[in-house]
Amino acid sequence: MSTPAPRRGRPGYDLESLLTIAVKVFNERGYEATSMEELSRKLGITKSAIYHHVSSKDELLRLAMDRALDGLFTVAEEAMALDGRAIHRLEHLVRGSVAVLADRLPFVTLLLRVRGNTKVERAALARRKEFDRLVTDLVKQAEAEGDVRPDVDPAVTARLLFGLVNSLIEWYRPRGGTNPATLANAVCTIAFDGLRTS
Amino acid sequence: MSTPAPRRGRPGYDLESLLTIAVKVFNERGYEATSMEELSRKLGITKSAIYHHVSSKDELLRLAMDRALDGLFTVAEEAMALDGRAIHRLEHLVRGSVAVLADRLPFVTLLLRVRGNTKVERAALARRKEFDRLVTDLVKQAEAEGDVRPDVDPAVTARLLFGLVNSLIEWYRPRGGTNPATLANAVCTIAFDGLRTS
Known part of the structure; x- marks a missing residue:
């Protein structure tokens, strides 16, 4: 195979699905209590994969x-x-x-x-x-x-x-x-x- | 004077006033995010002074x-x-x-x-x-x-x-x-x- 499979079956995220899951986590745990580190763990992607879509946690909140x-x-x-x-x-x-x-x-x-x-x-x-x-x-x-x-x-x-x-x-x-x-x-x-x- | 003045003008608390201030702090910062340590700082009294009235943070919440x-x-x-x-x-x-x-x-x-x-x-x-x-x-x-x-x-x-x-x-x-x-x-x-x- 020429392209690596997504990690543990989790697909990559587009901004839309990233936002949907981030909002779910913010609502469950509170926006302030959620770090980008935790968010990346929940999403099963790296922080830099998140930063590919948004510049900061604040931008996620704004969107x-x-x-x-x-x-x-x-x-x-x-x-x-x-x-x-x-x-x-x-x-x-x-x-x-x-x-x-x-x-x-x-x-x-x-x-x-x-x-x-x-x-x-x-x-x-x-x-x-x-x-x-x-x-x-x-x-x-x-x-x-x-x-x-x-x-x-x-x-x-x-x-x-x-x-x-x-x-x-x-x-x-x-x-x-x-x-x-x-x-x-x-x-x-x-x-x-x-x-x-x- | 035979009795020491209350620390920095803060009076001692009865359960009623302790509860009133604790609830204010819980509402502002969130119950889970507030530790007994922080609560005692906000109240200007020691943790043991709080434990004189209640057995735990949970009991404060229940009351x-x-x-x-x-x-x-x-x-x-x-x-x-x-x-x-x-x-x-x-x-x-x-x-x-x-x-x-x-x-x-x-x-x-x-x-x-x-x-x-x-x-x-x-x-x-x-x-x-x-x-x-x-x-x-x-x-x-x-x-x-x-x-x-x-x-x-x-x-x-x-x-x-x-x-x-x-x-x-x-x-x-x-x-x-x-x-x-x-x-x-x-x-x-x-x-x-x-x-x-x-």
């Missing part, structure tokens, strides 16, 4: 969090482009965010757990804040249009709404669980119409 | 999580003792849980972050599961009584409801923020009646 943030901002842009009432844009945003969360669960989980200890984490937190502002603005608009109840502060409503969406990372497991569309319906039904029969 | 769990189960017992419809018991439980969360925020935060790595953590997770079952049963009862919408699975409704409550740990800060009663009203209004004006 992973961007995967979540880019998904959320794509949904936000779609929502903002919709005509009609703000409450429909808000509902589109919630529904789409649940879909992103279900589709990119480990990436969103990582994003929601960072605390701002590094420059990369602070940049991600700044994008999260931008997203939150966008939600609050939509809630305010929908309230001004008379579609959202005025007896709860819009900032509190926005936080509760995405608190509800984000809480899915604690229990939702796509495999074998509720399908994402059913889940998005459940979230929207409870958040917009309440669980009480009217 | 801290019990503080949260005991509060939640007290509320659950109160709710269960109420006459009338299940939806009122459920609303009492949500309102009371928000109050416990606001009052014992660091303890509940610690509880919600444990992953079951030790016997003490698994015991706490088992009590959390018992609490969750209780919520799901109430939702089912309320649905059977026609007060909760039947178009969302009761287990999903229960998870979303307490997902919403638990998400408060991510942003709610009692000092200078919304007061706990207003917060509990906002949570109940959105969860039970929805944010849409009907």
Whole structure:
């Protein structure tokens, strides 16, 4: 044979599969507690094979969090482009965010757990804040249009709404669980119409 | 003076204040990442002074999580003792849980972050599961009584409801923020009646 077989049957990684496994390890062990040394052991490849794809552990974290943030901002842009009432844009945003969360669960989980200890984490937190502002603005608009109840502060409503969406990372497991569309319906039904029969 | 002054102005600790500070450190640095050595440095007392109150780091964790769990189960017992419809018991439980969360925020935060790595953590997770079952049963009862919408699975409704409550740990800060009663009203209004004006 002219080319050596991959070590112990483990294939080489492209950036995509490297990222997927790194995020899994970060979520299990914590980003800070995971060294590149341990990551290379988990992957069964050398550190230099990792550095072929990324310049640092920080870059892995940035790429992973961007995967979540880019998904959320794509949904936000779609929502903002919709005509009609703000409450429909808000509902589109919630529904789409649940879909992103279900589709990119480990990436969103990582994003929601960072605390701002590094420059990369602070940049991600700044994008999260931008997203939150966008939600609050939509809630305010929908309230001004008379579609959202005025007896709860819009900032509190926005936080509760995405608190509800984000809480899915604690229990939702796509495999074998509720399908994402059913889940998005459940979230929207409870958040917009309440669980009480009217 | 006949008695030595406390070291650098730090007073001795009773179990209560020891627990309060330990929980703060666990939440900031992670329970596993915190050694008794570091804890004693943070407290400005010797390790043996800590061991005067507790036998191990695990016992500190257990006491801290019990503080949260005991509060939640007290509320659950109160709710269960109420006459009338299940939806009122459920609303009492949500309102009371928000109050416990606001009052014992660091303890509940610690509880919600444990992953079951030790016997003490698994015991706490088992009590959390018992609490969750209780919520799901109430939702089912309320649905059977026609007060909760039947178009969302009761287990999903229960998870979303307490997902919403638990998400408060991510942003709610009692000092200078919304007061706990207003917060509990906002949570109940959105969860039970929805944010849409009907």
